[in-house]
Amino acid sequence: MTIERLQQQREYLLLECISGSRAYNLHLPTSDTDLKGIYILPQPELYGMTYTDQVANATNDEVYFEIKRFLELLEKNNPNILELLSTTEGNQLYRHPLMDLIRPEDFLSRLCLDTFAGYAKTQIKKSRGLHKKMNQTFPETRKTVPEFCYVVAGSRSMPLLEWLHENKLAAADCGLSKIDHFRDAYALYHPQQFAGEVPFKGICSGDAANDVQLSTIPAGVEPLTVLYFNKDAYTVYCKDFAAWWEWVALRNDERYRHNQALGAGYDTKHMMHTFRLLTMAEEIAKYREVRVYRHDRDFLLRIRQGAFTYDELLEMAAAKIEQMEQLYAVADLPEHPDPQLAGKLLVSIREKFYGQKK
Known part of the structure; x- marks a missing residue:
């Protein structure tokens, strides 16, 4: 079953209703017209290897439930299903007489x-x-890792970018090494601390990075400062x-x-x-x-x-x-609907519907 086939073989419809804002009497002049309904599978398809419990159009503003699926949801007191069953006559486009067997008050x-x-x-x-x-609002460009980093400056902390600017240093030139037992804290070094050329990887790999990166640091030199990356906030x-x-x-x-x-x-x-x-x-x-x-x-x-x-x-x-x-x-x-009722109704509706088709 497909929605296109159901539209062509409307003899398998049991109920078709206007739903949504127009059914609720909450529509505005610009409101769309939504449809919901119930169908019964052709008998050969029911007995075959496939079972289509629901069909809908591409925008989901036309949705139809197979009678078994409908009764399953009705038994669970699904609001959409109870609303469909209780749609006022003025918004019912088609109602098969067999639908009179299903009364909302029984569920x-x-x-x-x-x-x-x-x-x-x-x-x-x-x-x-x-x-x-x-x-809230966000610029088109995402903030970068260094914007969530802070360094120790004397007895206080300050944003990394501010510290780099004051010290005329570039984030891409710096190197980081992990500090044991300090989560998201790193020792920060700069090549100017070392004799000869010492290439570091920088604070992070680029603007798209999601974490800081570590560099190989020569031994025997104290860090310029300690860097903390507020990874949770980032x-x-x-x-x-x-x-x-x-x-x-x-x-x-x-x-x-x-x-x-x-x-x-x-x-x-x-x-x-x-x-x-x-x-x-x-x-x-x-x-x-x-x-x-x-x-x-x-x-x-x-x-x-x-x-x-x-x-x-x-x-x-x-x-x-x-x-x-x-x-x-x-x-x-009651605490819940009669657990036997939906099954009895399903058998009765199928027997009567398919019997009429013979």
């Missing part, structure tokens, strides 16, 4: 506390990461530098400019979905329903429009999670 359980809250916390984590990235810096530029290359520029224009300093869309997920989890505990279509659109869009500070949203989310945990402690929900 709702206390697992929703972990799954919906887990998704929400993931959104917060993404927002935190983006908050950091949106409030490692963190390099990771942040690479992550930032990767984010720049992959980020949604329209969304980034939107957040910058708002002065929000965080990804407002991620935070909007954080509160959508937390509120949906509360509604499951209170009403045993998955309410996909959001009547709290105005509040959620205010979050997306940057009406709240980042710290305000984190405080509100923490309070909401605490309230949700209290609701689930007393909610009329």
Whole structure:
């Protein structure tokens, strides 16, 4: 099965829905139309050597699950799957009568506390990461090893580059040797200390180096100074530098400019979905329903429009999670769905569907 084949053989569709922002009633004039659905494999393919549990288009805005995979995820109270099953009629493009056998209320359980809250916390984590990235910047050229080195100058330390400048020395001319029992500390020498020509390798091999390098040092000469390479700080810096530029290359520029224009300093869309997920989890505990279509659109869009500070949203989310945990402690929900139900439904749906095809 492929998405192209499924589009041509729509008789294998069980459910097709508009999903994402339009299903949530959170769409804007510029919003795309996402699709999700459920299909059943043709019987020969089911009995064959391959099993295709999911198909999607290249941009992943059209995703379809095979009925077995759908029921597996439904049994785990996966939020995306519960939302698909509970999509309002106005956003259902096609629904096979066999889908009436699967009722969301038969699968709702206390697992929703972990799954919906887990998704929400993931959104917060993404927002935190983006908050950091949106409030930092890196030049195109990465800092070099010598910029993270310091030397002993009398009773104090000073940056290596500053020390070299004061002493009219070049990093490329210096030589380093390891000092036993001192992590990331080195004895530093210069050829001017020696009679005759003494070639040293320099502090590091070049601007792309990730560490200092050692030279062969003639015996019997005291070092000019002791050098310390703050390797831990350099490692963190390099990771942040690479992550930032990767984010720049992959980020949604329209969304980034939107957040910058708002002065929000965080990804407002991620935070909007954080509160959508937390509120949906509360509604499951209170009403045993998955309410996909959001009547709290105005509040959620205010979050997306940057009406709240980042710290305000984190405080509100923490309070909401605490309230949700209290609701689930007393909610009329089983610990998990009936472990036999998904299997029985799968057999029944396959028997009925393939029987109709004969």
